Amino acid sequence: AQKITQTQPGMFVQEKEAVTLDCTYDTSDPSYGLFWYKQPSSGEMIFLIYQGSYDQQNATEGRYSLNFQKARKSANLVISASQLGDSAMYFCAMREDNYGQNFVFGPGTRLSVLP
């Protein structure tokens, strides 16, 4: 079963606007972590932000914030004030602490920022 779902294969956003990338996950492990990565065309994987299952507040890192809704099992990434350099693939990932500690990724969303 797919553990991470990203329902938006592609998204467009105008430069300087905010955009939300969706991520839903499936786990029965009470202890887990959620991660977002950016992959530009060069192929490197760039870590953006982390949210733990027990964290009470939504994570923020600069222009990135994570809208964590635990009951709905969603962890959406919000990018504020989009820049042209934000154009890339974005992946949501999950680590389950008690179920083997593997690290699984969603299918990704391709974000294109328009000038």
Added chain:
Amino acid sequence: DGGITQSPKYLFRKEGQNVTLSCEQNLNHDAMYWYRQDPGQGLRLIYYSQIVNDFQKGDIAEGYSVSREKKESFPLTVTSAQKNPTAFYLCASRGQAPNTEAFFGQGTRLTVV
């Protein structure tokens, strides 16, 4: 500098040959992972290892093999049993603390010729 190194960056293989992709890290991480990425697709887990001399199959382990004889090294062998090996391969490692992210190498692009 601490980091994770994959080599080679590009690799060409003839059909029927085995090839080994190298992954080395000097971050003192216990866990290491191998992923396969096809064009425009997400990362699929091939194998992972949480400790030396132990590893587990991921979602697409068929046609691949790994070893973990040293903490720093986690080589991936793409065997002739893998029918469609052309892909981008990414290696990652992470520490044990729950809030630590996985660090990735630069990837190896394997092409069957």
